[in-house]
Amino acid sequence: MGIRRPALDRLLPRATLRRVLLISACAAAALAATRAPAQDSTVARSLRRIFASRDFATEPFGPARWLADGNAYTTLEPSGEVQGAMDIVRYDAASGSRQVLVSARRLVPPGASAALTVADYAWSADGSRLLVFTNTRKVWRDNTRGDYWVLDLGTGALRKLGGADAPEASLMFAKFSPLGDRVAYVRQGDLYVERLSDGQLTRLTSNGSRTLVNGTTDWVYEEEFGLRDAFRWSPDGRQIAYWQFDMTGVRDFLLINDTDSLYSFVVPVQYPKAGGTNSAVRAGVVSAEGGPTRWLELPGDPRDDYLPRMEWTPDSRALALQRMNRLQNTDRLMLADASTGAVRTVLTERDSAWVDVVEDFRWLGGGAEFLWVSERDGWRHLYAGKRDGSLRLITPGAYDVISVQAVDEPGGWVYFAASPSNATQSYLYRARLSGGPAERLSPARAAGTHRYQISPNARWAIHSFSSFDLPRELDLVRLPTHAAVRTLSENRAARAAVAPLVHRPTEFFKVDIGDGVQLDGWMIVPRDFDPSRKYPVLVYVYSEPAAQTVLDSWGGGNALWHRMVADLGYVVVSVDNRGTPAPRGRAWRKVVYGAVSDLASRDQAQAMRALLRSRPYLDPSRVAIWGWSGGGGATLNALFRYPDLYGVGMSVAPVPDSHFYDTIYTERYMGLPQQNEEGYRRSASYTYAEGLRGKLLIVHGSGDDNVHYQGTERLVNRLVELGKPFDLMVYPNRSHCICEGDGTTLHLFSLLTRYLTENLPAGGR
Numbered sequence: 010m011g012i013r014r015p016a017l018d019r020l021l022p023r024a025t026l027r028r029v030l031l032i033s034a035c036a037a038a039a040l041a042a043t044r045a046p047a048q049d050s051t052v053a054r055s056l057r058r059i060f061a062s063r064d065f066a067t068e069p070f071g072p073a074r075w076l077a078d079g080n081a082y083t084t085l086e087p088s089g090e091v092q093g094a095m096d097i098v099r100y101d102a103a104s105g106s107r108q109v110l111v112s113a114r115r116l117v118p119p120g121a122s123a124a125l126t127v128a129d130y131a132w133s134a135d136g137s138r139l140l141v142f143t144n145t146r147k148v149w150r151d152n153t154r155g156d157y158w159v160l161d162l163g164t165g166a167l168r169k170l171g172g173a174d175a176p177e178a179s180l181m182f183a184k185f186s187p188l189g190d191r192v193a194y195v196r197q198g199d200l201y202v203e204r205l206s207d208g209q210l211t212r213l214t215s216n217g218s219r220t221l222v223n224g225t226t227d228w229v230y231e232e233e234f235g236l237r238d239a240f241r242w243s244p245d246g247r248q249i250a251y252w253q254f255d256m257t258g259v260r261d262f263l264l265i266n267d268t269d270s271l272y273s274f275v276v277p278v279q280y281p282k283a284g285g286t287n288s289a290v291r292a293g294v295v296s297a298e299g300g301p302t303r304w305l306e307l308p309g310d311p312r313d314d315y316l317p318r319m320e321w322t323p324d325s326r327a328l329a330l331q332r333m334n335r336l337q338n339t340d341r342l343m344l345a346d347a348s349t350g351a352v353r354t355v356l357t358e359r360d361s362a363w364v365d366v367v368e369d370f371r372w373l374g375g376g377a378e379f380l381w382v383s384e385r386d387g388w389r390h391l392y393a394g395k396r397d398g399s400l401r402l403i404t405p406g407a408y409d410v411i412s413v414q415a416v417d418e419p420g421g422w423v424y425f426a427a428s429p430s431n432a433t434q435s436y437l438y439r440a441r442l443s444g445g446p447a448e449r450l451s452p453a454r455a456a457g458t459h460r461y462q463i464s465p466n467a468r469w470a471i472h473s474f475s476s477f478d479l480p481r482e483l484d485l486v487r488l489p490t491h492a493a494v495r496t497l498s499e500n501r502a503a504r505a506a507v508a509p510l511v512h513r514p515t516e517f518f519k520v521d522i523g524d525g526v527q528l529d530g531w532m533i534v535p536r537d538f539d540p541s542r543k544y545p546v547l548v549y550v551y552s553e554p555a556a557q558t559v560l561d562s563w564g565g566g567n568a569l570w571h572r573m574v575a576d577l578g579y580v581v582v583s584v585d586n587r588g589t590p591a592p593r594g595r596a597w598r599k600v601v602y603g604a605v606s607d608l609a610s611r612d613q614a615q616a617m618r619a620l621l622r623s624r625p626y627l628d629p630s631r632v633a634i635w636g637w638s639g640g641g642g643a644t645l646n647a648l649f650r651y652p653d654l655y656g657v658g659m660s661v662a663p664v665p666d667s668h669f670y671d672t673i674y675t676e677r678y679m680g681l682p683q684q685n686e687e688g689y690r691r692s693a694s695y696t697y698a699e700g701l702r703g704k705l706l707i708v709h710g711s712g713d714d715n716v717h718y719q720g721t722e723r724l725v726n727r728l729v730e731l732g733k734p735f736d737l738m739v740y741p742n743r744s745h746c747i748c749e750g751d752g753t754t755l756h757l758f759s760l761l762t763r764y765l766t767e768n769l770p771a772g773g774r
Contacts, residue, residue, distance in 0.1 A: 052577070052762060059569045060755040064506045067480050068498045072129060076136060079466030085127060088113035094124035097139070102469045102485060105495055111139055115160060118167060125158060133189030137162055138205065140185060140192065146178045149228060149714065153237055157183040157194065159205060170203055171196060172210050181225055182238040186246040191297065193242060193249055198222040200240060200251055202297050211299045213249065220256045220279075227254045227288045229281055232715065233673035234317040234366060243325040248294050248347060250319060250328055255289040258312075262719075264712050268742045278714050283668055283675040283689075284682040287312045292319055292330065294347045305345045306352050307332065315673070317366045321347075323376040329355075331366060337677045340364045342381070344396065356398040358383055360595075362602035363677045369413035373442070380416065380423070384595040391423060393442065403444050409592035411435055417467035418442070424450075424463060424488075432591040433517060433529055433561045437461055437470075439489060450491045458562035463488070471497065475563035477531065478511045480504050510572055512536045517561060520584065520623075522615035529559045529591065530584035530616065533575040535773075538626075542773030545631035547574055547765065548617065548655075549583040550647070552609040553639030554598065554678050559585040570758055577762075578771030580627060582620065586612030603685055605667075605678050606692035610646040614654055626773075633657035633769045635761065638716055638745065639664065645694035645705075645724070652702040657769045659761050661708045662716050662745055665724040666693040669717060698727045704768040705735040708757065710743030736764070 058064050073084040080102050085095040094113035100106070113124040129142040138161055145155035155178045157170045170192055171180050183194035186202075193202045198217020203210050214223040224240040231237050240251035261277035281287050289311040293302035307316065309332065319330040328345045330352075340358040345351070358364045364384075371380040373393060381392045381400060389409040392400040404410055408429035414437060415424040421442050428434045435458045436451035451459040457476030464470065470488055475481035483498040513534070519527045535544065549571060551558045564571075571581045585591055586609045588601030601608045621629045634655050636644045641663025648658040667675045667689055668682055682689050690696055709721045718739070728735050738760060740747050748754050 052573075053759070055573045056570075056755060056759050056762065059566050059573065060758055061752075065480070065503050065565070065569060067500050067503050070483055070498050073462060073471055074130070074132060075462070075464045075469075076132070077134065077465065079464035079468060082464070082471070083110060083132075085130075088124070090114055091117075091124050095127055097127070097130065102464065102494070111160065111162070115165060116141065116158075116167065118158070118169070128152065128155065131185065133185045134187060135189055138185070138189055140183060142183070144178050148181075149231055151237070153225075154178055154181050156180060157192070159192065161205075168205075168208070170194065171201075172203070172208070182240070184238075184242060186242055186297070187244055188246045191246070193240065193297070195222075195224040195240070198225070200224040200249065200295075202249070202299075211297070213295050213297075213299060214251075214253075214302070221254065222256075223253050224251045225254075226252065227256055227259070228279060228714070229287070229671045229673050230254070230290075230317070233671065233677075234315070236317060241319065241321055241328075242297075243321050243347070244323055245325040247297055247325065249297055250292060250294050250321065250347070252290060252292050252316065252319070255291075255311075257289070258286045259288055260285065262714075262717060264714060264717075266712065266742055276712070276714075280714070280717075281672040283670060283672055283679070285672060287335075287672055290316050292316055292328075292345075294328070294350075303347070303350050305330075306350045307343075307345075308352065309334070318368075318370065320370065320372075323372050329370065329372075329379065331370075333364070333366070335672075335676065336680060337363045337673075340367070342367075342370075342394075355396055356381075356394060356400070358385070360384070360599070362599035371413070371416055373416070373418060380413065382410065382413075387595050389592070389595070391425065391440070393444075401444060403442060404440050404447060405444065406447065407594075408447075409594060411592050414461050415463035415467050416442075420467065422467065422489075424461075424467065426459075426461075428592055431456075431561075432585075432593045433531075433557075433559050434458055435460070435562075437491070448489075450489055452491060456561065458560065469494075477515045477517075477561050477564065477568065478507070480507060480563045507569075510569070510576075513538075517559075520616045520619050522612060522619055526587065526612075528584050528586060528612060528616050530582060530620075531559055533572055533581040535578050535580070536576045539773055540626045542626060543628035543631075544578065544580045544626055544773045545769050545771060546617075546627050546633065547571075547579045547581045547769075548613070548632065548634040548647075549581065549640070550613060550634055550636040550643040551638075551640040552586050552589065552606070552613060552636070552643040554588055554590055554601070554605065555639065555674070557585050557589050557591055558583045558640075559591075566754075566758075570762075574762065574765065577766065578773065579633075579765075579769075582617075584613060584616045586616070588612075602678060603680055604688040604691045606642060606646055606694070607688075609643060610650055613643065613647060614651045617654060628774065629654075631656065631769050633659070633765060635659035635661070635765075637661040641707075641716075642694055646697065648703050648705055649694055649697035649700040652700050656703040657705075657765065658703060659706045659708070659764055661757075661761075662710065662713060662747065663694070663707065663721065663724075664716050665695040665720045668693075669720040669723070695724055695727060698724065698733065699731055701728065701731075701733045701735070704764075705733075706738065706761075706764045707735065708738045708740070708747070708760070710740045710745065710747045712742040713745045715745040 075082045086098045088094045088096045091113035096109050097111040099108045099110040116124040125143045128145045131140045141158045145152035160167045181195040200213040256279045259279045262280040264276040267273045293304040295302045313335040315333040332341045342355045367382045378393045381394045391403040394400045411426040413425050422439045424439045426435050427438045438447040440447045460473040462471040472486045480500045480503040484496045485494045516532045575581045634647045641660040644658045644660040647655045709718045711718045
């Protein structure tokens with residue numbers, strides 16, 4: 010969500026984008042940059058090893074799916090019979106016994122010679138049928154469109170869904186009905202139900218078009234609310250509730266593709282900019298047999314009020330939905346009667362800044378209560394709510410719940426991630442659903458980040474552990490003891506490749522910036538570090554409310570590049586300012602409201618000055634900063650506002666002015682531009698461009714549908730007007746990740762390395 014840059018070791022869910030033109034305000038710099046990377050052979054080899062080899066790749070695992078009883082899971086493994094294909098294998102949690110449940114041979118379509126490539130899969134509730142997602146296509150961030158096939162495990166029949174007239178790779182979000190006898194999906198903006206016994210198709214909607222879609226969402230809901238799959242089967246399988254998006258009135262942002270044909274062409278993206286017109290969104294209920302839709306009587310303006318979440322009650326008679334106002338400072342939990350469409354408010358969350366969507370809503374007690382998340386006491390806590398709006402605190406204490414991992418109602422426990430004493434880490438805790446102190450389950454000896462995929466019965470978990478200097482390890486653990494049952498993936502090769510590079514552990518620290526505020530940070534020093542000398546500093550920054558950079562978890566290519574840069578003779582530092590989503594309480598996160606980048610850039614500068622005062626080996630005359638997306642904007646703010654502190658900046662895919670970004674993300678943290686023009690002005694790096702004195706490199710992809718290249722062009726015009734020298738690298742037709750196309754990532758990081766070393770001399774003095 011938001012404008013963070015995806016981690017380099019996770020380029021599959023959120024990915025990266027496009028360009029290779031170099032434009033510069035100085036001709037000499039431009040000529041140098043258009044040549045092949047001028048690094049010495051050692052640096053070039055290191056860059057190729059990080060970004061163009063598999064040396065540091067972690068072992069693939071999954072996707073794993075726990076089976077309904079919670080005592081076994083399935084996963085994908087290379088087939089022993091069909092070369093290049095995958096079997097679906099079942100493992101018993103207690104014994105570890107292995108069974109090939111679906112061999113690749115069973116996934117060869119009639120008349121074909123190759124097995125289906127399994128991008129994802131799902132089981133029917135009784136385990137008798139398998140749904141396979143394959144031949145996928147990217148829709149904005151993720152591959153959410155493709156072909157779906159159903160395998161009947163009893164008969165061996167393998168059948169493609171969609172009907173004879175369905176275009177290739179045109180289905181989205183296919184889901185079994187609760188009984189497993191039908192599948193619902195979206196095709197070209199309309200909802201369908203397909204009966205598996207005979208392939209009978211029922212079209213539930215018939216008005217899908219480019220500007221109106223049913224069962225899926227528009228660009229901004231997908232990006233900022235994480236909502237793509239926009240329909241829900243009722244628990245009894247008789248009805249489907251769905252979102253409808255009318256994008257009429259949302260202006261197209263026109264991306265220009267100059268590279269894929271002889272003549273350029275336009276790619277329109279319906280993209281609502283801050284203060285602009287949103288889609289009109291409504292929700293309705295339709296019979297799975299077809300017929301008219303019963304629209305929910307939602308209060309408010311369908312364009313200015315959001316509907317980010319909607320789920321059925323266990324009895325299939327009502328829907329629980331979250332209704333947020335446009336400012337996103339009020340979230341109403343509502344119940345809608347599925348038979349009449351009547352809606353009533355159950356409870357209301359308000360905040361003087363913003364409220365977050367409750368991701369961890371779950372029904373308890375068969376629908377008598379629900380799990381709710383609130384910051385009403387200053388911390389993100391779990392509550393049990395009733396339909397009369399009353400709430401009971403489950404997790405008291407001065408700490409934040411990061412996320413819910415599982416609910417064990419029979420046992421009376423809720424499992425969740427938290428880290429009360431260290432905001433850079435994450436551990437598994439549990440608390441009684443009746444309320445009380447939390448119990449830590451993750452082992453204290455393993456400091457870092459623990460992630461879990463917990464079985465439905467909460468007796469087992471697939472456990473992932475990593476730290477900043479250590480790639481992840483996967484094992485199966487027994488809960489609640491956390492006793493390791495067996496190792497699933499040691500990642501020995503990746504760990505062995507990383508170990509020689511970690512000459513000393515990365516230092517995690519706190520830096521006092523005054524007024525009782527301490528910020529978390531990390532630091533990597535050169536291999537031949539001598540504290541009696543002074544070293545140049547490279548700061549890695551993000552600074553926005555969407556992500557932290559100071560996390561004690563494996564960072565993949567990003568982390569390896571930072572370590573390589575350190576060994577060239579730099580001290581690499583990152584600090585999380587206030588306003589980043591660290592588990593440090595509501596006040597920490599929301600103090601930036603209304604002028605996010607203003608306070609964030611001050612915090613970053615104060616942290617750097619404090620480090621320069623307290624660490625004599627940091628050279629105050631040689632400080633560089635770089636970041637991506639929100640970090641690209643933070644880099645611009647640093648150079649423009651604090652030119653006495655930062656001498657070199659590398660800004661990748663930046664937002665120079667929040668006016669150019671989307672409604673939901675921008676207005677959540679800044680309010681409407683029509684009501685807060687001064688806050689927008691103070692947060693925009695564009696405002697302070699006159700302050701530039703150091704060396705600046707701006708990098709952007711011209712096909713960025715998320716953070717538009719438009720903002721960079723507006724900034725270029727301003728810098729030209731001011732007569733400021735700078736360097737610009739444009740990657741043609743690349744998206745926000747700047748990762749498409751052979752050699753793109755290697756080229757980009759070679760450029761960043763070269764720019765840093767040429768403009769900020771390395772080594773201790």
